[in-house]
Amino acid sequence: MTRAQASFPIKICGLSTPETLEAALAAGADMIGLVFHPKSPRFVMPDLASRLAAQARGKAEIVALTVDIEPAKAAELAQLLQPDWLQLHGSETPDAVRAIKAATGLPALKALGIATAADLQRIEPYAGSADMILLDAKPPKDAAYPGGHGRPFDWALLAGLDPAFRFMLSGGLDPANVAEAIRTARPSGVDVSSGVESAPGVKDVDRIAEFVRAARAAAQALNDDMLKKAGKA
Numbered sequence: 001m002t003r004a005q006a007s008f009p010i011k012i013c014g015l016s017t018p019e020t021l022e023a024a025l026a027a028g029a030d031m032i033g034l035v036f037h038p039k040s041p042r043f044v045m046p047d048l049a050s051r052l053a054a055q056a057r058g059k060a061e062i063v064a065l066t067v068d069i070e071p072a073k074a075a076e077l078a079q080l081l082q083p084d085w086l087q088l089h090g091s092e093t094p095d096a097v098r099a100i101k102a103a104t105g106l107p108a109l110k111a112l113g114i115a116t117a118a119d120l121q122r123i124e125p126y127a128g129s130a131d132m133i134l135l136d137a138k139p140p141k142d143a144a145y146p147g148g149h150g151r152p153f154d155w156a157l158l159a160g161l162d163p164a165f166r167f168m169l170s171g172g173l174d175p176a177n178v179a180e181a182i183r184t185a186r187p188s189g190v191d192v193s194s195g196v197e198s199a200p201g202v203k204d205v206d207r208i209a210e211f212v213r214a215a216r217a218a219a220q221a222l223n224d225d226m227l228k229k230a231g232k233a
């Protein structure tokens, strides 16, 4: 089990400078995301990505974010970056997730877009393939890239999920709303990109620190509440 699977992981995605990566590490982020989708404003070239990965290694889990990547390309990326996770943020089927995992030997964080209760039925088929599910908003129609648009979805849709099901939540989270998102959706971790930026692709060190602080406090409160309900506190 990785560190992220054992605790309440807080992931800061789309980091692209040593300074903002350092801010995420100093704030106590558990996972950092490097984006390998060329159409994203957060895309990092392989050389820079390798340097950022070296800076983060051993301090936070490194997540390589890809979109509908071929298994052979994923293996090349894994070789180059040696990430701890692959985030699969496209329309990868359960079989594609299995093939990418087999080619890389890495755990997969599979993102699924949620807009209605019916979308929750897309989770179950990934039970035997994805190591963690990330529930995100759907991108705007005609978006050039499938995530990182700062759009929330209705977190109350997740209230009926099995409490034992571990998932991460993303989509429009920011320092001001992450506590409410955690109270409502009761996720096992959170992921943010544009909510800690001053402009698309430009991370803000103060917002990163505020986000991690707010998420950590809300996760602790959620845990205390669950222990109380279970009669253990």
Ligand SMILES: O=C(O)c1ccccc1N[C@@H]1O[C@H](COP(=O)(O)O)[C@@H](O)[C@H]1O
Residues within 6 Å of the ligand: 013, 014, 033, 035, 037, 040, 041, 042, 065, 067, 089, 134, 136, 145, 146, 147, 148, 149, 150, 151, 170, 171, 172, 173, 191, 192, 193, 194, 195
């Ligand atoms: O961040 C990106 O640029 C990105 C590009 C392609 C796919 C996913 C991307 N980011 C992921 O999108 C969600 C939501 O981000 P936001 O906080 O709403 O901006 C998050 O999981 C990012 O990892």
